[in-house]
Amino acid sequence: xxxxxxxxxxxxxxxxxxxxxxxxxxxxxxxxxxxxxxxxxxxxxxxxxxxxxxxxxxxxxxxxxxxxxxxxxxxxxxxxxxxxxxxxxxxxxxxxxxxxxxxxxxxxxxxxxxxxxxxx
Numbered sequence: 001x002x003x004x005x006x007x008x009x010x011x012x013x014x015x016x017x018x019x020x021x022x023x024x025x026x027x028x029x030x031x032x033x034x035x036x037x038x039x040x041x042x043x044x045x046x047x048x049x050x051x052x053x054x055x056x057x058x059x060x061x062x063x064x065x066x067x068x069x070x071x072x073x074x075x076x077x078x079x080x081x082x083x084x085x086x087x088x089x090x091x092x093x094x095x096x097x098x099x100x101x102x103x104x105x106x107x108x109x110x111x112x113x114x115x116x117x118x119x120x
Contacts, residue, residue: 055080 002010010019021029048061053073060073072080081092 019026046063048063049065051060051062051066051071051073052058053060053076054070055072055076058073058075062071080095082095083090084093085091
């Protein structure tokens with residue numbers, strides 16, 4: 001009932017029992033369960049939703065349905081975020097701007113440390 005290739009595959013995976021359904025029956029069952037063909041998940045273009053960037057006001061599109069008005073266009077998102085390699089793959093991190101240097105004025109100078117008595 002099962003080809004030598006299928007038997008070798010299951011042996012390599014460490015499965016003790018052969019599958020109870022043939023590939024066609026498994027595909028049919030997945031389709032009935034999920035309500036869509038197994039191969040349909042990667043077919044066709046993604047649906048894009050129109051947005052207006054909350055930062056610059058430029059019109060754009062995103063591949064998810066926005067749930068808030070605080071959505072950024074791709075350019076503004078790239079300016080505010082960076083992608084770094086994380087433990088579980090790429091992660092998006094928010095870019096934190098460096099604190100601007102503040103010129104000291106006479107009113108803002110740090111207080112000097114109190115003088116200590118060398119005899120103590």
